[in-house]
Amino acid sequence: MLRGKGWGISFFDEMAGQTGEVRAPYRDYADWFGREDASRIQRKAQQAEAFFRTTGITFNVYGQDEADERLIPFDVVPRIISASEWRRLSRGIEQRVRALNAFLHDIYHRQEILRAGRVPTELISRNDAFLPMMMGMDPPGGIYTHISGTDIVRTGADEYYVLEDNARTPSGVSYMLENRETMLQMFPELFAKISVREVSDYPLNLLKSLAACAPPACNGTPTVAVLTPGIHNSAYFEHSFLADQMGAELVEGHDLRVVDGRVAMRTTQGYTPIDVLYRRVDDDFLDPLNFRPDSLLGVPGIWDVYRAGRITIANAPGTGIADDKALYSYMPDIIEFYTGEKALLPNVPTWRCSEPDQLKEVLDRLPELVVKEVHGSGGYGMLVGPAATKKDIAAFRAKLEANPRNYIAQPTLSLSTVPIFTKAGLAPRHVDLRPFVLMSPQGIRITPGGLTRVAMTKGSLVVNSSQGGGTKDTWVLED
Amino acid sequence: MLGKTAGALYWMARYLERSENNARLIDAGFRIALTRSSTAAAEWRSVLVTAGQDYAFRQTQQDYHSQRVVDFMLRDPANPSSIMSVIKQARDNARTARTYLTREAWEAINTSWMTLGSLLKRQVREDDLPDVLAAIRQQSGLVRGAFAGTMLRNDGYNFSRLGTFLERADNTARILDVKYYLLLPSVAHIGTSIDNVQWETILRSVSAHRAYHWLYGTEISALKIAEFLILYKQMPRSLAFCCDKMNDNLGWLARTYGEETDAVRMGASICNDRLSRPIASIFDGGLHEFITDFLRANAALARQIERDYRFVD
Numbered sequence: 071m072l073r074g075k076g077w078g079i080s081f082f083d084e085m086a087g088q089t090g091e092v093r094a095p096y097r098d099y100a101d102w103f104g105r106e107d108a109s110r111i112q113r114k115a116q117q118a119e120a121f122f123r124t125t126g127i128t129f130n131v132y133g134q135d136e137a138d139e140r141l142i143p144f145d146v147v148p149r150i151i152s153a154s155e156w157r158r159l160s161r162g163i164e165q166r167v168r169a170l171n172a173f174l175h176d177i178y179h180r181q182e183i184l185r186a187g188r189v190p191t192e193l194i195s196r197n198d199a200f201l202p203m204m205m206g207m208d209p210p211g212g213i214y215t216h217i218s219g220t221d222i223v224r225t226g227a228d229e230y231y232v233l234e235d236n237a238r239t240p241s242g243v244s245y246m247l248e249n250r251e252t253m254l255q256m257f258p259e260l261f262a263k264i265s266v267r268e269v270s271d272y273p274l275n276l277l278k279s280l281a282a283c284a285p286p287a288c289n290g291t292p293t294v295a296v297l298t299p300g301i302h303n304s305a306y307f308e309h310s311f312l313a314d315q316m317g318a319e320l321v322e323g324h325d326l327r328v329v330d331g332r333v334a335m336r337t338t339q340g341y342t343p344i345d346v347l348y349r350r351v352d353d354d355f356l357d358p359l360n361f362r363p364d365s366l367l368g369v370p371g372i373w374d375v376y377r378a379g380r381i382t383i384a385n386a387p388g389t390g391i392a393d394d395k396a397l398y399s400y401m402p403d404i405i406e407f408y409t410g411e412k413a414l415l416p417n418v419p420t421w422r423c424s425e426p427d428q429l430k431e432v433l434d435r436l437p438e439l440v441v442k443e444v445h446g447s448g449g450y451g452m453l454v455g456p457a458a459t460k461k462d463i464a465a466f467r468a469k470l471e472a473n474p475r476n477y478i479a480q481p482t483l484s485l486s487t488v489p490i491f492t493k494a495g496l497a498p499r500h501v502d503l504r505p506f507v508l509m510s511p512q513g514i515r516i517t518p519g520g521l522t523r524v525a526m527t528k529g530s531l532v533v534n535s536s537q538g539g540g541t542k543d544t545w546v547l548e549d
Numbered sequence: 550m551l552g553k554t555a556g557a558l559y560w561m562a563r564y565l566e567r568s569e570n571n572a573r574l575i576d577a578g579f580r581i582a583l584t585r586s587s588t589a590a591a592e593w594r595s596v597l598v599t600a601g602q603d604y605a606f607r608q609t610q611q612d613y614h615s616q617r618v619v620d621f622m623l624r625d626p627a628n629p630s631s632i633m634s635v636i637k638q639a640r641d642n643a644r645t646a647r648t649y650l651t652r653e654a655w656e657a658i659n660t661s662w663m664t665l666g667s668l669l670k671r672q673v674r675e676d677d678l679p680d681v682l683a684a685i686r687q688q689s690g691l692v693r694g695a696f697a698g699t700m701l702r703n704d705g706y707n708f709s710r711l712g713t714f715l716e717r718a719d720n721t722a723r724i725l726d727v728k729y730y731l732l733l734p735s736v737a738h739i740g741t742s743i744d745n746v747q748w749e750t751i752l753r754s755v756s757a758h759r760a761y762h763w764l765y766g767t768e769i770s771a772l773k774i775a776e777f778l779i780l781y782k783q784m785p786r787s788l789a790f791c792c793d794k795m796n797d798n799l800g801w802l803a804r805t806y807g808e809e810t811d812a813v814r815m816g817a818s819i820c821n822d823r824l825s826r827p828i829a830s831i832f833d834g835g836l837h838e839f840i841t842d843f844l845r846a847n848a849a850l851a852r853q854i855e856r857d858y859r860f861v862d
Binding site for chain 1: 647656663808
């Protein structure tokens, strides 16, 4: 019943598995669900929506009327991961994040990996996110990727792929936390029956992790602040949520200025220095004196303070090069180069359209592939071949031929499904997973689970919230 | 705390107070327009003047038609002081100060915004108006309750209270400013009965017509009404009450911050120099002059607070 089919591909359902028999991690939940009254769950689902609205867990879609605040649909059926599945995933993620941080350090120092010819130089030199000003800089504690999110998809009982790396400013962690909070309020009895690992300590771990990266100039307890572009930003809820949960100030560019060689925030009693700035604005906007002069979001002169080692910026400027999808295709090499080990989690096979023979193959097989912009995000500007019309494909073919370097292509993955609750009962929908990773000199910490995004439309493979995707609570079971 | 956050809490409170005051003004205007259609236009005009919206109204409207005035004041998106605009600004400020609000306080404001948004989605029919205005006042009460019950009594709380009382004092003084001529012993009034409906309008616009009668019985006099609205410290919308509260909040900040700012001194001077004398002496000096001077001092205090506590750069 739960098995989905589309475009001739069959999908792995994480609850029903290949055989249609409930898989082990879901057994307790399925027992509970079988005994529950569907109308009660329906009612709870409506309560959840009201709860999200009054709490203000909404987001603005860029380019739309700002009054139009939208909710990300929340599904009440959890996505459940067993302890052993999680151990395997978290080892792979940790290895990957360690390699990424080492790679960033190398790129901004000796560039050994380029010299060794393992990654083409032009992938860096042509990368808009590459910041020459970071060359030779040592960010406090040697950390570049303080917070990262590794997007993972599953295609079978034992098959996982890393879909992309988010080392710039991964968002969504507030949904992970609020989804759990909502589930706890709606179905407390479930958590009494089933041992699920906690996620609620994320904000405190974030604070500890950031504080552990304080610059040498800081003595005493580091002052941490969160920098937001302001209330009209689509992720503002998350910014204020994290600041609130950490007990840190939520600042905007106009609250900050450089005073006595330090970045300081304007308080009711004068300027107070900040040691660690968790910024949720892009590199370009950080410092109008050193980057985009028209930026009103940043702090004039912060760059000089940073260079002088008197503030920590998290994530470090210039980490965005790692989010590049062309660079992504080199991740297995990057991991091997810095860790001396094979990648524990495989990449999705990727065609680099910048290479003529690969481009040719992509053009020949366009109707079956997924094509993405190298710098794209949010599910925009991509082609899902099997779901596209002939007209879409023709239009995309033209774009691809005009600027092949801008694209990569991947096979259309048969993403796993997890059931969602619908009026007609459980129905399989495709999901992905974004675990959140904290890194400091004290180590790497991965919150068990992460954010599960789910395509709410039948058959759809696009899970992005900007395109109608929803979320689920993600459970990692205790051993 | 951040200066910006202090400012956001202060403005959030001002806007919330303003929405409630404007709802009362509309209520009072509506009542008089119903009972005295001959003077309705003049009454609506004075309501708009009191709310500081007359100029904006006349940009698009020729005459003071009831339905138009009510719609303009309730929900016109082109009117930055309409109740809907003001609630939205209150909520935007609350979002800015979100980290300083308890979950309950934030949810009360957010729920108000959602509730009024759906109540004011369409033009309000005349027979629904009393209910809608009651709902607006009720929402304001819910927010106040959530604040009183859950917020830490810290600097943020004191800034929000400052905003409430500054706005309220301004509103009461404006009502007096527009209607002061009714309180003057003029030739026309000598020997005629006092215009009870007009008195009642004034008292209703501060929700105090019952309280007045409890206090002064059936006797209605200009002097007593002025005393009640200006000097009576047990009346929560009187100038003296508001100023007392502001001084409490400013005093708290001065003690906690260990700094007596100019704003603290100005607040004290409003109380001591302007409000510590009998009502007869205020009338002697000229009621109109008194009110004009009060409004000016109150606005100067507001500017000084913004400066002293660094709301903006």
